[in-house]
Amino acid sequence: xxxxxxxxxxxxxxxxxxxxxxxxxxxxxxxxxxxxxxxxxxxxxxxxxxxxxxxxxxxxxxxxxxxxxxxxxxxxxxxxxxxxxxxxxxxxxxxxxxxxxxxxxxxxxxxxxxxxxxxxxxxxxxxxxxxxxxxxxxxxxxxxxxxxxxxxxxxxxxxxxxxxxxxxxxxxxxxxxxxxxxxxxxxxxxxxxxxxxxxxxxxxxxxxxxxxxxxxxxxxxxxxxxxxxxxxxxxxxxxxxxxxxxxxxxxxxxxxxxxxxxxxxxxxxxxxxxxxxxxxxxxxxxxxxxxxxxxxxxxxxxxxxxxxxxxxxxxxxxxxxxxxxxxxxxxxxxxxxxxxxxxxxxxxxxxxxxxxxxxxxxxxxxxxxxxxxxxxxxxxxxxxxxxxxxxxxx
Ligand code: CTP
Numbered sequence: 001x002x003x004x005x006x007x008x009x010x011x012x013x014x015x016x017x018x019x020x021x022x023x024x025x026x027x028x029x030x031x032x033x034x035x036x037x038x039x040x041x042x043x044x045x046x047x048x049x050x051x052x053x054x055x056x057x058x059x060x061x062x063x064x065x066x067x068x069x070x071x072x073x074x075x076x077x078x079x080x081x082x083x084x085x086x087x088x089x090x091x092x093x094x095x096x097x098x099x100x101x102x103x104x105x106x107x108x109x110x111x112x113x114x115x116x117x118x119x120x121x122x123x124x125x126x127x128x129x130x131x132x133x134x135x136x137x138x139x140x141x142x143x144x145x146x147x148x149x150x151x152x153x154x155x156x157x158x159x160x161x162x163x164x165x166x167x168x169x170x171x172x173x174x175x176x177x178x179x180x181x182x183x184x185x186x187x188x189x190x191x192x193x194x195x196x197x198x199x200x201x202x203x204x205x206x207x208x209x210x211x212x213x214x215x216x217x218x219x220x221x222x223x224x225x226x227x228x229x230x231x232x233x234x235x236x237x238x239x240x241x242x243x244x245x246x247x248x249x250x251x252x253x254x255x256x257x258x259x260x261x262x263x264x265x266x267x268x269x270x271x272x273x274x275x276x277x278x279x280x281x282x283x284x285x286x287x288x289x290x291x292x293x294x295x296x297x298x299x300x301x302x303x304x305x306x307x308x309x310x311x312x313x314x315x316x317x318x319x320x321x322x323x324x325x326x327x328x329x330x331x332x333x334x335x336x337x338x339x340x341x342x343x344x345x346x347x348x349x350x351x352x353x354x355x356x357x358x359x360x361x362x363x364x365x366x367x368x369x370x371x372x373x374x375x376x377x378x379x380x381x382x383x384x385x386x387x388x389x390x391x392x393x394x
Pocket of ligand 1: 252271272273274275276277302303304305306307320321322323324336
């Protein structure tokens with residue numbers, strides 16, 4: 001989605017300036033064209049040559065540089081840009097952007113940009129928390145800036161708190177989201193993802209191979225398209241997506257409780273989680289010791305969350321399920337669509353190459369009451385977009 005997009009990256013002078021190199025490289029790998037502007041202070045931290053090399057074009061630092069390719073470079077760059085990104089944005093740059101100062105190349109060009117704007121602040125925790133900075137951030141948000149908030153952690157100055165530049169992937173999601181079509185704008189979407197874990201004792205649990213990748217991809221795509229997304233996630237190795245509320249759960253019972261608490265207010269619910277159908281009837285407080293004999297475990301049914309949602313569906317809500325099958329894919333999926341009162345089911349066959357758990361690709365058949373569409377092998381990100389397209393049609 002960033003292919004051939006013109007990204008104007010403004011790097012200001014903080015220690016996180018070095019992370020702008022990785023951001024540039026990530027954006028280039030995604031097919032974007034990147035031009036970099038640096039404040040004078042930023043070039044104390046990283047040499048412009050680094051960005052020249054990464055982007056293949058000359059980094060702009062000095063407003064009065066006689067080597068500019070065109071006479072009024074700040075205007076031509078501003079016109080060229082599809083999106084303006086300030087990363088890292090120092091407290092000083094945020095203040096300049098708020099008050100419309102134009103005393104160097106970065107601030108002058110920013111003022112001339114009419115394209116969407118993203119800022120990823122990074123600074124000391126006290127500078128971030130200072131009411132001056134907070135008011136500037138609030139003003140910029142009101143004017144349509146997308147602020148990718150700093151993360152918490154240990155800061156370069158030795159303090160601990162909020163102020164570290166957001167993860168590169170989160171900044172990329174922010175850029176994608178501000179450029180994307182906003183056809184889900186204002187819609188509340190609840191997505192479940194990942195496996196659940198059902199404990200036997202303090203050491204062991206029953207679970208499945210779900211990686212959560214498909215559900216997370218749907219959550220990210222929905223955020224990009226303007227939805228207000230809540231992700232209820234079982235344990236996965238994935239980072240929580242940016243700009244989305246993520247609720248972490250372990251068991252099917254916890255997932256059910258989290259979902260039930262907010263399901264009524266949602267416009268769309270997509271159950272991509274691989275929820276356990278059974279859990280151990282009793283959970284041993286102490287570790288179960290082995291003996292010489294065989295061991296059998298009594299299991300009981302968990303609640304079927306999707307069936308509950310189908311039975312309690314408010315008018316106008318759209319309910320989407322997943323079906324992972326190893327045989328009779330379409331018959332089983334059609335049956336689940338009807339039995340669980342769904343509007344759409346995404347079926348995949350664990351036996352098909354490139355489909356199912358763990359991998360980065362999927363082969364989905366989307367089945368509604370009226371239509372069946374088998375998608376070719378594609379990335380889980382792409383499959384997420386196609387699924388949301390079908391949801392919108394419905
Ligand atoms: N699901 C759920 N709660 C459960 C089990 C499953 O909400 N306790 C949801 C899944 O998130 C998925 C859909 O139901 O969207 C299909 O799950 P699956 O396990 O294939 O379906 P079952 O109806 O349990 O059928 P079976 O295991 O017999 O295939």
